[in-house]
Amino acid sequence: MRKGLGYVLVIVLSVMPLGCESISSISSIKTIATNALLEHPLPSRYGSTVGREDGFKHVVIIAVDGLRADSFYDFVETSRAPYLRTLLGAMQQPDGTFAYRNAVRAKNAVTVFPSYTFPSWTSLVTGVYPGLHGITGNQLLFRTGPPGQQDGKKSGSLEARYYSEAHIDALAVYWAYLLNNDLPRQSPTIYDVVAAAKGQSLIVHHMISRGAKDTDWRYPSYDTAAMYIKHEAKIYDHNTLYEFVAAVQALNGGSFPNSDADAEVYLPTVTTLYFPGLDHDSHIHADQPHDQQLTYLANVDEMLERLLKGSDRIEKVDSDGRVQDRLAWPGLNHYPKLLNETLFVLVSDHGHSHITMGSALSTDELEAALKHVPVPHGRLKVHETSINFFNFFAKLTSTIFYSGDPDEDDDVFVTLNGGSAAIYLRPPKKKWRDPADYDYSHKVAEAIWDWFANNKAGVLQAIFVRNGSTYLECCRRGAAIPIEESSSDYGPEWRRRLQGLAPVQAAGANSSPDLILLVNRKAGYTFANHQVPWIGTNGTADSNAHWKSDHGHLASEDSSIPVIFFSPRISQLPPQEKSIPQMSIVDVAPTILDALGLYDAKLLDAGLSYSEILARFPSHRGNSYYETIYTTLHDQSSSVLNRAIP
Numbered sequence: 001m002r003k004g005l006g007y008v009l010v011i012v013l014s015v016m017p018l019g020c021e022s023i024s025s026i027s028s029i030k031t032i033a034t035n036a037l038l039e040h041p042l043p044s045r046y047g048s049t050v051g052r053e054d055g056f057k058h059v060v061i062i063a064v065d066g067l068r069a070d071s072f073y074d075f076v077e078t079s080r081a082p083y084l085r086t087l088l089g090a091m092q093q094p095d096g097t098f099a100y101r102n103a104v105r106a107k108n109a110v111t112v113f114p115s116y117t118f119p120s121w122t123s124l125v126t127g128v129y130p131g132l133h134g135i136t137g138n139q140l141l142f143r144t145g146p147p148g149q150q151d152g153k154k155s156g157s158l159e160a161r162y163y164s165e166a167h168i169d170a171l172a173v174y175w176a177y178l179l180n181n182d183l184p185r186q187s188p189t190i191y192d193v194v195a196a197a198k199g200q201s202l203i204v205h206h207m208i209s210r211g212a213k214d215t216d217w218r219y220p221s222y223d224t225a226a227m228y229i230k231h232e233a234k235i236y237d238h239n240t241l242y243e244f245v246a247a248v249q250a251l252n253g254g255s256f257p258n259s260d261a262d263a264e265v266y267l268p269t270v271t272t273l274y275f276p277g278l279d280h281d282s283h284i285h286a287d288q289p290h291d292q293q294l295t296y297l298a299n300v301d302e303m304l305e306r307l308l309k310g311s312d313r314i315e316k317v318d319s320d321g322r323v324q325d326r327l328a329w330p331g332l333n334h335y336p337k338l339l340n341e342t343l344f345v346l347v348s349d350h351g352h353s354h355i356t357m358g359s360a361l362s363t364d365e366l367e368a369a370l371k372h373v374p375v376p377h378g379r380l381k382v383h384e385t386s387i388n389f390f391n392f393f394a395k396l397t398s399t400i401f402y403s404g405d406p407d408e409d410d411d412v413f414v415t416l417n418g419g420s421a422a423i424y425l426r427p428p429k430k431k432w433r434d435p436a437d438y439d440y441s442h443k444v445a446e447a448i449w450d451w452f453a454n455n456k457a458g459v460l461q462a463i464f465v466r467n468g469s470t471y472l473e474c475c476r477r478g479a480a481i482p483i484e485e486s487s488s489d490y491g492p493e494w495r496r497r498l499q500g501l502a503p504v505q506a507a508g509a510n511s512s513p514d515l516i517l518l519v520n521r522k523a524g525y526t527f528a529n530h531q532v533p534w535i536g537t538n539g540t541a542d543s544n545a546h547w548k549s550d551h552g553h554l555a556s557e558d559s560s561i562p563v564i565f566f567s568p569r570i571s572q573l574p575p576q577e578k579s580i581p582q583m584s585i586v587d588v589a590p591t592i593l594d595a596l597g598l599y600d601a602k603l604l605d606a607g608l609s610y611s612e613i614l615a616r617f618p619s620h621r622g623n624s625y626y627e628t629i630y631t632t633l634h635d636q637s638s639s640v641l642n643r644a645i646p
């Protein structure tokens, strides 16, 4: 039913020019669309959690898009009295460093590659690398069509499911199930596991919900999504908190229990709260991403304070700034029993690094380079869409209906993911569904490398070539070499993260790129769609380009993320603070499930446990869960998990 609604909205949207003022002016259409989307029929209470007796009953994921690890910790430690410092129990030590009394933090946590939103968040909720879950970029190509062909769609057609117009994708993930539909069965989400255990998941504004009931997925209303275009990032975040409070109120029969000591409030097993504002703010404002994020984090800090301490002014605000609804929320702190059973995880999907305005690379460079490569017909497809009425409509339609793009005559397909571009090659005289031909891929890689060396020296940092299920470092020193033998340093854990983009089996190559072009980020370059006005073509004075910061690279600025677990039950006295020395975003899902006692719970339909699923694909799961997090959380002697609330 909602899919039908999605189509209607897609058409409604498609007749609107993208300018925000004109969206506001079509108020009657907007009101209809908004009201329709806001009608989330809410469930009565159902299900119950089935975790271990001594485990946590609830996990709340605070998902902050684009937050750099250094920005987060500097905010906690250097801002003037942020709420987060109290919440996490951050205390300065005699040597000047901070210990976190109420938290277990990962000190060197990294995201997957490419460090872009869709692959990273998909890894968060599945616990595996992109080469297994298949979401290998915000833009990507499924060479043989997406894994889960849906009713009414052309099966077996070739389709790049994601396009270079990020705003279409940002809507399509909600209204055309872009990510939910494309996840293969062998990559269950945490919500799938919770559902198999008869628990409930509540997802507010996040883009993946598979496993949760439709009614428990509070995706953004059209009006809230439009705030992106209007750059009302902070209000978007406020609306996330409002939707959470409204959902919890509905789950508790329409009102919040009194806050006496015995009061109980119902909370789902897993709750994901998505705050996208910081990423947007960084892209458009951040000449200095680190400093810009310190400023924006005050808003995130305020959201967390309201979440825990409550507020009688939790407001839903429309894109014109008008308050549409207001709720009084007592705050989670008013329910000590519940709080004691809840583990919070604050996590980001990637960082940010500064780019030089006008240094975005796209079709101009790649078309020129590919003219010199031995592709049979030279037919190139780069997903670069100019934003106008017709393209917007056409791209949105093809995103939903699988229009067969690229077609079999195309030789090369390019996707752009910020710090990296992916190149897919049709093997000569073969079809797209045929496995890539390594010798051919290597030849193309060398031609591209030479073209850049001769025409755009210093722009490319590396090219990686896929040979079956491994990547090799190409071109800089002649012959391609296995990445294990490379002495290069492209960023933290770069070999594992690059390898995580490779397919599980060579034969299963579907969305893993044949070539990866890594841009020279230190020189301010990125890969992005020139046709989008706010990225601009040349960064000239008459262009309104304001894309100032980006991600997608292997480098530390793009890759290092905060991962911090906190709970009133976590109580440690400095200097015995527990921290996790090394962690990947893919380690978060097993940790959450373990905390809930569901790590080994059998998935009803598959007959498998999550741990068995991860064990089947050792190269595509995290490396540190059992070595560090498991032992940290289960270390009896140091009682990291204290039963008493401090």
Ligand SMILES: [Zn+2]
Pocket (backbone or CB within 6 Å): 065, 066, 116, 117, 118, 279, 349, 350
């Ligand atoms: Zn993101």
Ligand SMILES: [Zn+2]
Pocket (backbone or CB within 6 Å): 066, 117, 279, 280, 283, 551
């Ligand atoms: Zn971003």
